[in-house]
Amino acid sequence: MKLKNIIMAGALALGAYANLACAAEPVRVAIDPTFPPMEYIQDGKRTGFDIDMAAALSEKLGRPLAYTDMDFKGMIPSVISGRQDIVLSAIYITDERKKVVDFTDPYFTAGLVVMVKKGNTSLTKPDDLSGKRVAVQVGTKSIAWMKEHYPAAKLVEVEKNEEMFNSLEADRADAVVTGKPAALLYAKNRGTAKVLPEPLTREDYGIAVSKKLPQLREDINRALRDIKADGTYDKILVRWFGADAK
Known part of the structure; x- marks a missing residue:
């Protein structure tokens, strides 16, 4: 009986060790x-x-x-x-x-968002984009999306991400439409811009x-x-x- 208990205990120990080793696998x-x-x-x-x-x-x-x-x-x-x-x-x-x-x-939750300068009271929601100058980056889906949903917006097309943000800072654009992560990071680091709470698209x-x-x-x-x-x-x-x- 004692031998059986010892064998069972050993088996349980080996099983526990195997589970621990498995859990530690990267x-x-x-x-x-x-x-x-x-x-x-x-x-x-x-x-x-x-x-x-x-x-x-x-x-x-x-x-x-x-x-x-x-x-x-x-x-x-x-x-x-x-x-x-x-x-x-x-x-x-x-x-x-x-x-x-x-x-x-x-x-x-990512997707396209609108970023404007802090203090901008004429652009508080996506529908306000109509007739406004909106900076977008060439080669991204923001251009096609804007043309389809806000054809009255005046697109300011630029080659690079930083040019898009600079357009907003220099008042060459009223807003920027870009991906949420980049917009949030820029707004946090610069402190001069804000991301509108209502997104244009939602992608998880x-x-x-x-x-x-x-x-x-x-x-x-x-x-x-x-x-x-x-x-x-x-x-x-x-x-x-x-x-x-x-």
Whole structure:
């Protein structure tokens, strides 16, 4: 009887050790660190909103993260092939992508927004864009979207992101239409502009997870709920985008 108990105890110990070893396995993360402020390289290190959030999730999961940098177009295929477990890199949740990967709950609402100078009282909502000078960046979807929804707006088309913001500062444009992360970061850093509360479009970022790893998706969702409940998520949000982002 004693021998049987010893064998059972040993088996349980080995099982617990195996579970602990499994839990400590790194989560393999595909990332394209070229999209500030969400993820980018600074002083040779990855940084950004997603990086800070991922670190908080890693702590809740009890598993380290193993990043692999790659082009954006290669991230989903890397998860499908099994080379990576997840994509955590400002990726939109779309019906097309859902066919080949699973997604966690949304963790950030992006999309197009309107940014104006502080003190501007003539432009307080999207419908006020008609007839106004609106700076947009060439090559982005903001141009086509504006032409379709606000054809009366006078588009100021520029080549670079900073030219778009400079147009607003120099009063060559009444507003800027661009992606929410970049607009929030600029407004926070400069202090001279504000993002209108009503967005033009809504597009949610989620973490793409291999369809072969449903438990990992469930674990990440639980960790995401935890960092939102304990205030960690809001601290990261304010750190990168300011109090107005909440």
